Amino acid sequence: MTARLVAAAFAALFAFAAPAHARDELHLYNWNNYIAPETVKRFESVCQCDVVQTYYSDNEELLAKLAAGATGYDVLVPTSNAVQALIRGGQLKPLDKTAIPNIRNIDPAYLNTPFDPGNQYSVPYAMSTTILGYNDVKMKELGLPTDTWAVIFEPKYLEKVKGRVTVLDSANELFAAALKYLGYSANDVDPKHWDAAAAVIRKAKPYWAAFNASSYIKELTVGNIWLVHGYSNDIFQANQDAQAAGRPFHILQGVPKEGAVLAVDNMVIHKNAPRPDLALKFINFMLDGRNSAELTNLIGSGNPNMDAMKYIKPALLELPAVFPPPALKAKLEQLKDLTIAQRRLRNKLWTEIKASK
C-alpha cells in the first residue's frame, strides 16, 4: 500500500509539474523588481512568447548555481565583476552583434570595458552606485557631513549616531569604501592597504548597529536607522516610501567626495541557453531607449543608454548618485573580480573583523 501511495504521489507531482505551454519561452534569471512589468508584457506581445522569470538576490548566488552546473536559463543579468568570473569560467555564449543593432544606443564610456573587451559577451543594462543614505532631518540636527566616507568610519562623527548606522554586509563593498576613504583605489590589492582598511573598519565597528544588506532600507525608512552605507536604487526607493507614508523627513543620497563603487549590471546569454535566438531578441529590445527608461523611472537606477535619456523623468536626471556629473564619474570605479588567493585573504580579514569584539 505504501508503494502505491508513493507512486501515486509522484504521478500527481509529475502531472502537476509537466508544463502545458503552447508558446515559446524565454528564461530570464534576474534580480527581483529589476524589470518593469509593462516592459515584460510589451516584449511578450512583440515576440509572441512567454518570459519566465526566476530570481536571485545576489551575484554570488547566481555564480554558485551556475558553477554547480545548473542550466535552463537564457538571459542572466550579472554585475560586471560577476561577468568577469563567468567569462573566465567559460559560462557565457558570445553575442551575435548583428542581431543587436540597438547596442549603438549605449554610451561608449560604458562599452569596451577591461573585463569584456569589445563587448563579446555582455551589454550594459542598468547601474547603481554604493553610497551613503541618510535621514536629512537627523543629520542636520547632529551637524554631520553627508559627502564623505569619514562619517561612517571616524569615531568623532560616529559617536553622535552610535547604534543608528548600518553598513553593507559585503566584504567587497565595505573594503572598497574603506580603501576609498584612505585614498586608495577600490580595486587596490596590496595586502598592506587591506590591513589598513581592516583597521579602519574595526575601529568603527563598535558604533555600527549592524552589518546588513537586507533589512536596512526598511529601518532607514521608518526612522530607526539614520545613516546607511547602501545602494543608490534602494535609497531612492526608501525616499519614495518615506514620502508615501508621510514621514517628516527625507531619505537622501550622499555621494562621498572620495569616490564610490559603480555597479553596472549587464545582460549576458548563458552558454547552454535553450533559446539564444529569443535571448538576442530580448537584449536588443531592452537596448531600445524607451524600454530601458522604464526601469529607471520605476526604481531610480542609473542608465547607460543615451537614447533612454529623453524618456526618463527629469527629477531623476538631476540626482548625482544616479546620473553622476563628469567630475564625480571620474571618481567612480567598477569592482574587479579577485583571484582565489586574494579572495581567501579578504575572507580571512573579514572573518577576523566579524569575530572580533
Place this chain on the structure above:
Amino acid sequence: MTARASKRLARWAVTAPPLLYLLVFFAAPTLIMVLASFRSPAEFGGLAPLVDEAGKLDLNVDSYVRFVTEPVFMRVFAKSAGYATVTTLFCLLLAYPLATLIASSGRKYRDLLLLLVILPFWSNFLIRIYAWMIILGPNAALAKLVNGTLALFGAPPVPLLFSGFAVLVCLVYVHLPFMVLPLYANLEKHDQALLDAAQDLGANAWQRFWRITFPLSLPGVYAGAALVFIPALGIFAIPDILGGPEDTLIGNLIKQQFLETRDWPFGSVLSIVLTVAALVLAGSAAWVARRGARRDA
C-alpha cells in the same frame, strides 16, 4: 517461510526503503562534497578539475590545514554552540508546558491545540522575522518599556534590535515547534494512573513531575533537543537579518565560503567539522541517556 526468514524479511522491508532513499539522495551527493574538501577551488568559482592538465590527481589537505591554523573559526564555532545551547534550553522551558497541556487534553481539543502550535510556522519565515523586527524596534512598546525601566535605574538604553538578544529570541521562536512536537508525542502516552498512584502515596505536584513525568519524558526531551540544537548550530539567516555587528555564527561563515569567497573546498571543510561536531554531541547525549536509563532500571 520459516519464522526466521520471515523476521529477516520484515526487518529488510522496514529498513531498506529509507536506507536506499537516503543513500541515493543524501549520501551520494554529500560524498561528492566531502571529496571536494580535498580539492582545490577554481579561480572563478566552483571546483578545479579533479585531474589537472598534467594528468595528475589534484587532491590536497590545504583547506584542512587552513582550518586548523586559523583559530578564529574555533571561536565562532564556540559562539554558535553557545547560542544553540541557550536556544535549546529556552525552547525546552517554553515547550514543556505547551506539550503537557496538549497531551493532557481531551481528544476534541488536543488536535486543535497541536495545530494551533504549528499554524504560525506555515507563514513565511521572512515575514515572521520582520514581525519580530517590528516588536523589537526602538520605537515599539517593548523597547520603550525596557529602556524606560533601565532609565529609572540610571542605566543607558540598550538596543533590542540588531543584537544578540534579538537573535536568541528569533532562534527560540523559529525552533519552538520542533521541541513541542516530539515532547507531545512522548507525553501523550504517559499513563495518568502512575501519577494518580503517586499522588495517593503522598507525592506533591513537583515530586510527581520531577520523579515520574520528567524521567519518562526524557526520550522526547532528547529528540526535541536534537531537533533544535543541531539545526540551530548551522543557522545563518537570522543573524543576517537582525543580528548585531558581533553576531556572526558559523552558518554565516560557511555561507560566505560558498558565495562571496567562492572557496568551496574550505566551505566543505567547515561543514564537515560542524556536522561531525553535531553528530558527536548528539551521539554522546544519546549515550548518556542510555546509561542513565540503565542505571535507573
Place this chain on the structure above:
Amino acid sequence: MRRRSPWLWAAAIVAYAFLYVPLLIVVVYSFNDSRLNAEWVGFTLDWYRTLAHDEQMLRAAGNSLVIGIVASGVSTVLGTMAGLAMHRYRLRLLPILIFAPIAIPEILTGVSLLIFFVLLNFTLGLVSVALAHIAFCIGFVAIVVRARLAGMDETLTEAARDCGASPANAFRYVTLPLIMPGVIAGALMAFTLSIDDFVITFFTAGAGTVTLPLAIYSMIKIAVTPEVNAVSTLLMLLTLLLIIAAARLSPSLFRSQGDH
C-alpha cells in the same frame, strides 16, 4: 478530563502568546497601506487585490503547497519506517543517515544535490525539489517516531503475531495506532520544513520553478511587501482547512490508541 494546575495553564498561555503575537502582526500587516513591513500606516485591501492578479506569486504558493504535501507524505512514510527500524534493531548506518541531513548546513546539501542532479543529467524542476525535500525531512520524522516508540514494549505486537497476524497487519492494526501521534507530529514537522525551505530549494529548482520562499527571499533586498503577508495568511488558512477536511474524511487515521 484531568484537572490541570493553574500554573500549567499560565505557562502554556505565555507560550501561546509568544507564538501568536508575531503572527497577529503578520496578519494585521497584510492590510497595511505601506509597501514596507515596518510600521502601520493605514488599512487597505489592496495587497489582497494585488495578490489576486499576481499569477507568479499564486503559482509559487501552489507549487509550495504541492511539494509540501508530497514531500511530507513520502518522508512521513519513509521516516516512520526508519524510526521503527532504529527502535527495533541495532543499526549502524541508518542512524548516521538520519542525523546527518539535520546537521549538515543546507548550503552544502543544496550545492551537492545540484551537482549530483547535473551529473545524472536529471532535469531540474518541481520533482528535483521534492526529492531534495524528502531527503532532509525523513530524519525529522524518524527521530520523532523513535522518541514515541522509546520505552514502548513490543508485547502487544508480539501478541498479535502469535495470534496469527501477518507482519503487515500487526503493523497496521497494532503498532501504527500506537505510534500515530508521533507519525502525525513528524508529518506536521516535515510539511512545515518543506513549505518554508529556501536554501536547498534555491539550488535544486529548475529555470522556471518558483516556490513561495524563492519568490519571497528574492524580494529581501528591495522590499518584502505586505503582499507576502497576504499570501502567507491565505496559505495558513488554506492549509488549516485542508487538514481539518482530511481529519473529517478519515477519522480512523487520526485516532490514536486510547480513543474509541
